[in-house]
Amino acid sequence: MRKTFWTVSTLLIVLIAAAGLADQRYLWAYAVVGPLFLLGVYNLLQPHHTILRNFPVLGYARYFFEFISPEIQQYFIERHTDGRPFSRQQRSLAYQRAKNVMDTVPFGTQLDINAANYEGIRHSIYPKEHPAEPPRVKIGGALCKKPYMASLLNISAMSFGALSDRAVLALNTGAKKGGFYHNTGEGGLSDHHLQPGGDLVWQIGTGYFGCRDKDGNFDPELFRSKVAAHPQVRMIELKISQGAKPGHGGVLPAVKNTAEIARIRHLQPHTTVVSPPGHSAFHDARGLLQFIGRLRELSGGLPVGFKLCIGRTEEFTELCECMVESGMRPDFITVDGAEGGTGASPLEFTDSVGMPIEPALMFVRRTLERFDLHDEVKVIASGKVLTAASLMKMLALGADVCNSARGFLFSLGCIQALRCNTNTCPTGITTHQRSLVRGLVVPEKSERVYHFHRNTLHTLMELLAACGLDHVEDVNTGHFMRGDEFVKLADRYFPDRLGHVMHPSPGTA
Ligand SMILES: Cc1cc2nc3c(=O)[nH]c(=O)nc-3n(C[C@H](O)[C@H](O)[C@H](O)COP(=O)(O)O)c2cc1C
Ligand code: SF4
Incomplete structure (x- = not known):
């Protein structure tokens, strides 16, 4: 790759020189190739960056992609529930609430609600009317x-x-x-x-x-x-x-x-x-x-x-x-x-x-x-x-x-x-x-x-x-449940089924 680049650059320089001798109008091409060539020579000699010493011009691609890696991650790789510190879904919710636009989600949860680290809220059989204004x-x-x-x-x-x-x-x-x-x-x-x-x-x-x-x-x-x-x-x-x-x-x-x-x-x-x-x-x-x-x-x-x-x-x-x-x-x-x-x-x-x-x-x-x-x-x-x-x-x-x-x-x-x-x-x-x-x-x-x-x-x-x-x-904490509680429940109510098959624990397996 490196050698190809240098060979191509040198050939281009020679070609432009030859074309320039034949017709001076072609000399403008030096405006593009010349700075790149000089940059390449500079990087070849500088002592600070190994990548640029070895790949004097192409090496910049690495720095560019590294610079935009958060964006690439967000736009092309991240799933809705991925993303750190905050997932795309959490960010979207904040944006929707801030813009005061619809903040509902369609079709159902995208979370793995059977995962051990899942956290949910225990609602009541008897919900209340909620107050118009939050307390202070x-x-x-x-x-x-x-x-x-x-x-x-x-x-x-x-x-x-x-x-x-x-x-x-x-x-x-x-x-x-x-x-x-x-x-x-x-x-x-x-x-x-x-x-x-x-x-x-x-x-x-x-x-x-x-x-x-x-x-x-x-x-x-x-x-x-x-x-x-x-x-x-x-x-x-x-x-x-x-x-x-x-x-x-x-x-x-x-x-x-x-x-x-x-x-x-x-x-x-x-x-x-x-x-x-x-x-x-x-x-x-x-x-x-x-x-x-x-x-x-x-x-x-x-x-x-x-x-x-x-x-x-x-x-x-x-x-x-x-x-x-x-x-x-x-x-x-x-x-x-x-x-x-x-x-x-x-x-x-x-x-x-x-x-x-x-x-x-x-x-x-x-x-x-x-x-x-x-x-x-x-x-x-x-x-x-x-x-x-x-x-x-x-x-x-x-x-x-x-x-x-x-x-x-x-x-x-x-x-x-x-x-x-x-x-x-x-x-x-x-x-x-x-x-x-x-x-x-x-x-x-x-x-x-x-x-x-x-x-x-x-x-x-x-x-x-x-x-x-x-x-x-x-x-209070009693209003919250974690996914690992489901496992305990399964163990209690179906000791011979779910608890054993999905989550073997010492003494029950
Ligand atoms: C850009 C930025 C600047 C911050 N500056 C301060 C600061 O001057 N003093 C401080 O006590 N905390 C500072 N923090 C920490 C926050 O006040 C907060 O404690 C922390 O981010 C946790 O809240 P969060 O998870 O909602 O971001 C800063 C956080 C951010 C993101
Ligand atoms: S404030 Fe937000 S958008 Fe700005 S640099 Fe920090 S993380 Fe990025």
Whole structure:
């Protein structure tokens, strides 16, 4: 192949030279072959890429196909129920709900509902009428002066920086219309978050962006003045960790640290800024609770909580013990599962660190109840909440309220192209290239954000009614079943038939 290419190129060069000698009009062909030839010679000599050294021009095909492999996967290979992190079917549902068009499916399920990992909901013989409006949940314990009534579904933390200005504007405009909150992410409070007027949760990470002094430490006066100036800020969330990269700080490269970002985050523009993995404002359980109390005081009594992905469970238990001993406590805890999304993270942190949301959520809720803290400390959950069924499952496992990040990105038009870390997002969501951002039309997309939220909650109410429930608090794990339960049932009722033939188990086979 290689040799053929070089032979053909050399023959072409000779041919064009001969044709050019005969008639100068043929010399234009050098405009095509000449650059390719020079590129080939360059690649032949460059030391960096083996493939290009060996296949100086054809080698580019590999890079091209690698670049468009997510699209090839999606358009030609993926089945309806395939696709990761979210299947085509899940994405389509989010798009339909966001566009407020028909979201029913024809002909029957495409899932293997006999598979051991299948999860279903146990409906009732006596379904109820579902309420017109979903309930709201009060966040704010005895120490909080300004409790917040939260929607059951809200926009999870994603910074301006990770997201484009138009994406942030569309999210906040949708949140304002739908009456739910929008978490700023750790990149600070930007004008794009503030301008539409939707409710905000100001997230504060280890970089203290937007409320830091010149050395990168927390600046209480700056924090106080900003909260006082912006009544849209309804809650404060201290970020300890997130599921996609627990215990890993972020790096803001100099190219992304534009004048605007630097102004919002209180940084020197065009410098690389590293957020440390941990907080400089505290180093232990007591320090964390004291800092939360300080933030509550500085914010004039807003609900203050923290977000974490569970790692060492004994640390969380110790934190609860400290809450009981000291009387200090947060108003909410956001539990993020290891399956959570990110703009960019090292693979090892994404794939190998942190507890998935299901065990983490059950652990946090049970521990809070064990220490009699749940009345004052509400639980917010995030981790692949996209459909009403996944939202209901979170409520069953212990969440009071849920956040979704990627669900809302789908409502903005995300096609799961998986390029969020390259500044080339084709849908203008996670890029700052103006030519790509212009494709995202704020009035259109904000309506989609609004409808995605509204239609998902409407279906949640329908599911609760199908289970014969009046209140979201009544949903529990008993309303769910897994595929492996069918196997146990088969074993119990037909010990000599299905259970043995399909799923032999020790002692019965
Ligand atoms: C583009 C992007 C940026 C994110 N930025 C932040 C952030 O600044 N702070 C944070 O705590 N989590 C951040 N996250 C994590 C989400 O807030 C959320 O916890 C996680 O994605 C799980 O929710 P999901 O499964 O609904 O996406 C980000 C996620 C994405 C996709
Ligand atoms: S479409 Fe944009 S936001 Fe969605 S996965 Fe691709 S790069 Fe990320």
